[in-house]
Amino acid sequence: MRLSTKGEYGLLAIIDLASHSGRGPVQSLQIAERQNIPKQYLDQLLLMLRKAGLIESSRGRQGGYYLARAAAKITLLDVVTALEGPIENVNFLSKSGEVDNVAQQVLRELWVGLISHTAETLKQKTLEDFCSHHRRIQEQFMYYI
Secondary structure, three states: OOOOOOHHHHHHHHHHHHHHHOOEEOOOOOHHHOOOOHHHHHHHHHHHHHHHHOEEEEEOOOOOOOOOHHHHHHHHHHHOOOOOOOOOOOOOOOOOOOOHHHHHHHHHHHHHHHHHHHHHHHHHEHHHHHHHHHHHHEEEOOOOO
């Protein structure tokens, strides 16, 4: 699996939305500044996430973006698939299922297992999991006087 800049920036954007969830819509300029993402590129990614039904938007002066459902109900697999397309074999071996020798069969089984494991890992992790982990790390770096 290859995660492009589109996937990385899209994940950063939706995680930013999740961490600011419940405080009203978040403007794309705020996300762009916090995550250091070019705003025009971010706007394209947010449109993709909206079309996938992961986020919604509201217009107007107080408008912006917000999660379409609870962070605990959105998996990282949902986000990656919306941005990068389905996780699948990237032509490592022929897709026809026919193999010429045992070595190809072993490699195919290994590759299918890796793809399956990656998809399952992303499916098990939600935006809420990520935000909780982020808060725990952030609290470790807070100094109290």
